[in-house]
Amino acid sequence: MGTATSDNLTGSLRAWQEGDLAALDRLTPIVYDEIRRMAHRLMNRERHAHTLNTTALVNEAYVRLLGDRQAQWTNRSHFFAVVGQVMRHVLIDHARRRLYQKHAGETHKVPLEEAELMTTERAQELVALDEALALLREIDQRKAEVVELRYFGGLDLEETANVLGISVMTVRRDWRAAKAWLYRELNRS
């Protein structure tokens, strides 16, 4: 049993997975809300929790939006994939604007308060990572997906394996190879 809204959400998730790009536009604001909520919790009230776990937060977001009765793997997988992708877009956009603002010497593009939250180094790292990830995607799409789900989507090995339908061992191996490859790419002089 889901609400009308969660049914729409399910439909959008499916449409997006089937290649309907407009569906992602419909999903993005909802996912924004969830990411912001997760980030808010991470930032504030849960800072005492040693057991802090981003996978749990993403799972919780899923349950909140779609209800626990809709815990079908396909829906979950689509949702987690969207979260990873949206998260990457948000951060990279922000990093780009941050760097643009610095280079252009403009201060009105990004409010100062907002700009200060991300260091230039971090912005550079994110932009470089995104570019390297694009290269990795060309030669090994699955590894790029593993990185998107784990690093941007906050999923752990097990959940990443579930989403991609591969074994945990494979995720572990993909992760270490991708990490080596991306790190080398980012540190090429």
Add this chain to the structure above:
Amino acid sequence: MKTERWQQIEAVLQQALDLPVADREPFVRGACGEDHGLREETNSLIEALGQAGDFMEEPALTRDAEVLVTALPDRNVGRTIGSYTLVKRIGAGGMGEVYLAEDGRLGRKVALKILPLSLAGEQLARFQTEARAVSSLNHPNVLTIHEIGSEADTHFIATEFIEGRTVRELIDEDAVSIEEAVDICLQVGSALQAAHSAGIIHRDIKPENIMRRPDGLVKVLDFGIAKPNRALGTSFSTPEHQTEIGVILGTVGYMSPEQARGLAVDERTDVWSLGVVLYEMVAKRLPFTGPTKMDVLASILERDPPILETGRSAAVVLILEKCLRKDRSERYQSVAELLANLRYAQEELSHEAHSDLIGRGGPPWPPLVGLRSTQARVAHKLGRVPELSGQSTSRRKAVVVATAFLVLTLGASIAVWLWQGRSGISSQVPVQTKLYRDMTTEERLAFIDQQEQRISAMMGDRPTRLNRDALQAIEKNLSQYLLLVEPDSLNDIVQRAVPYVPLIAKEFTAQKVPIAIGIYLPMIESAYHPCEESQYGAKGIFQFLPGTARQYGVAPHEMCDASKMTPAAARYIADRMAELGEDAQSMTLVLLSYNRGPERVRNELRELRGTANFQRNFWTLFAHRERLDDTFRNESAGYVPRFFAAAIIGENPQVFGLNTPPLSSLANR
């Protein structure tokens, strides 16, 4: 780079990475032959990985949380819902987001909580009914609810807006004196008293849910609203629980033992949680802690909190002791009793402030029901409360018991402290420096006792200190496990179980069977043989006799298939538990029922009738084994100790020199 080339490089890279560091370079040289490009690529990747350290290890969500909060637009700000215009977001939690809003009709500020979309149907109706009940309380310490409403798909609750700080913030800023702590608890208690008399239990008293206005007035939030799921507690730390609203992250520390066990709650649960909050405000730390959620729960169920040495108020020490009784029949039975003692503490503190002399004067201590030996001793030691009357022999006994209690508590708290101190926050794995094989016999027995209590508590049994006889039964099994295989391959065997733990956790939770049974049973069942090697072997999964397997829908050729066997095993054990009925609360009986069938368990239990339910634990069965029939005696003295031995290895791999986290911690992943 071409895909084919990358695949070639990766193949060498992965093989090399599986080798010890020293062997990698020679391997790569051999594997690449004349292909120097391949060799350089592989070596540079190995080198990069070596330097990468924690690169990308912290998810961006955590690392850039602050950026995300600010950078992402909030669709709700500026939106009008009902007569409320949302101004800014002031909080977010499992049960929805809270906004500061303007009430257009009355021109006042309100706090508007938007409920999650997934809350629907019966759940939503129940939620709203309870919110209405709370709104009728009309108590100064209960946050006033203005409206429970909805617009289109959005359900919301509008409450008074409090400009103040949460007790969480006050604690973090170290801004609560003991006097203020007592005052806050008096006000919270007053709110609870009103709610309880209206039949409402809060269930989630914690510092985040208590606010103090600048004028000192305290408000309890989320009354009857933030409600931990009722299904919680059939097992611990399962993936499902991570998604349970309100249970996730950090809130387990305030849970009562009955909540942790998933039992029905009553007002005494709120008494416990308020006790935890008081403890935290006074001690500046939580009474029950641990590096993982599971450890916290185990601590709540089995540990006594470190004794508080306030030096300021003997009454507060006693109040805490009485709030934090594991057995709720030993706690304050009503908030009224607690309030009486809190008022005493308040007087005591103000008296002390005037007389400036500890141990002199003070108001008379109000009558305390059920003041036990520990309290008496602590009180007596502090010279504030008269000793309980009673026979001198029983008093002497009480003092002996109390002394033993104190020694044990202190011992335990020091052990916990050492253990936490070593483990740190970054590593979730408790570190124990001494290897099992280096321990003396006495140390081994002490270690086993400690672990048996922890594991029993995780599974719902009431932990009991074991005598030497019982300890040796487990010790013998541990030695057998260690002898069973060469030390090196023990690691492989535990590792073999690792990938299956999440599956087991999922299936067992679905069947409401403690996951600990799921995790450690296969270790006994398999005698560590992988499935391929033995008809009854397992590789971290369950095995049945073929007939049983068929009965549970598993064909003979599927008996090595974890995805088939695990749910079947969970269902099988759930069925055995259902047959056991109330006796299923004892893990030992569940284990025996699993192995011997419920009928035999029931017959044998008749022999032991008259013992309280909690005594049907391992220790009682073991102690009374002479009264049991041969099979049952052997099972109690053999199979169950073996289970504990498996669990002790699985939960303390580092003590056995194994390179894996505790198996139960993997249930989270």
